[in-house]
Amino acid sequence: MTTRAVHPTGAARPEPEPQSRQSHRPTSVSGVGRRILTVAALAATVPYLALKTAWLAGSRIGIPDGSVLLDPEPVLMAANAVTVAMDACVILLVLVLTRPWGMRVPAWLLAVPVFVATGLLTPIITGFPGQLLVRLLGFGEDAAAKAVRAPFLDPWVFNVVYTGFAIQGLALAGLFVPYARERWGRRWQGVLGRRLPSSTGVVAAASAAAGLAVGAVHAYWAFGGGAGLGAERAAAYSAETAVVSVVHGTCALAAGAGALLLARGGTLRARWPLALTWVGAGATLAWGAWMLTASLGPQLDGGEGPPAAALLTYAGQMITGSLAAAVLTRFLISRREG
Incomplete structure (x- = not known):
């Protein structure tokens, strides 16, 4: 039997529509x-x-x-x-x-x-x-x-x-x-809570170490270092190319730092380490894979392709992002279980 709520003035008003019949759509943006x-x-x-x-x-x-x-x-x-x-x-x-x-x-x-x-x-x-x-x-x-x-x-x-x-x-x-x-x-509501398993902590530490190495290489390139770039790319160095190196290095560091924060738990709001890992891991993994794939393919300019050091850096970006993404996945699974 359907009932209706009665307003204090005596006028009847309909009951809210059952949740199962309501339209599900994002409501946080007007x-x-x-x-x-x-x-x-x-x-x-x-x-x-x-x-x-x-x-x-x-x-x-x-x-x-x-x-x-x-x-x-x-x-x-x-x-x-x-x-x-x-x-x-x-x-x-x-x-x-x-x-x-x-x-x-x-x-x-x-x-x-x-x-x-x-x-x-x-x-x-x-x-x-x-x-x-x-x-x-x-x-x-x-x-x-x-x-x-x-x-x-x-x-x-x-x-x-x-x-x-x-x-x-x-x-x-x-x-x-x-x-x-x-x-x-x-x-991601509330604090991070308990630590993730020790095996996940090892993965997070490996991601942070790889991210630190990748970040150091990109910092070297950002400040004008030419080793590992090849003669043509080194000669084309400018402040604009330095910006690109700074961005990729920062993303690698963010991926490793975010993974460590997620693995260690603590009292931070969960959304901040989660966002840091999501953005850093995504950028480092996606661009590392993109650049490595492009480097291993046919060279449009007929050149020999980037040196081995550049290829290792791109692979390091993929490793950093993949490990951070694994920690991110384990974190989300643990929150779901909780």
Whole structure:
């Protein structure tokens, strides 16, 4: 039998709708704010998708004379197709994070692509504005560095594409955080609590050690060190390339530090070490894998590829991120059990 609550004035009011019948959707962001973030994320995919599609169709827009992209090899065409699919996945992620049915998507099926997207976009969100600031202050790439760099793409292409990537990253973060808070917020509420098993502590320590080594190498490169880069990359050093090295080194250190905090427990709020590990591990693992894969593939400029030291650094980034991700997974499992 259905009953109705009676207001003190005597007017009847309906009972709240049962939880099982309520619509499940993120409520931490206002409807207007969610729509703005959704439109921004979708619009930010347009420049990259348009350019890549045009290149696959044979256009040379944004490609200067003398660029190796004017006569692309099959492997480059395949890479373009893959990156188009990756950017198109942003559209699917936006739908999952904003539609009611998105709450029913299996956790792993959402967490993995969001983790990868976080990893790929975080260095762009932090590094690209840093490079713009360096140029604004007059410390950008000098003529000597430009002279040793073979023509690849017109400068405006990088500005348009990386601006789009930065907007994508910020918009996706603005949509994912309230979604995650509603669906999994109980796992990072309160303090870290008890330590994780000693075996997980060993993994965290290994991640921190690897991250420290990777961070040291990137710091060396950021301050102008050329060993392990190859003659061409060393000659192309500038304040802009230093920003990239600083970002990657910082991400590696963040991954190791976050893993240690998660493994040791303590009195910190759980969300801060969790966020540190998520972002640091994602960025270090994703970019290490990306750079290592690109280095082991055919060289577009006909060169011999990066030295072994650079390859070891990329592999070290993958190891750091993988170990930190393992600690992160164990932490989330323990919170679920709790």
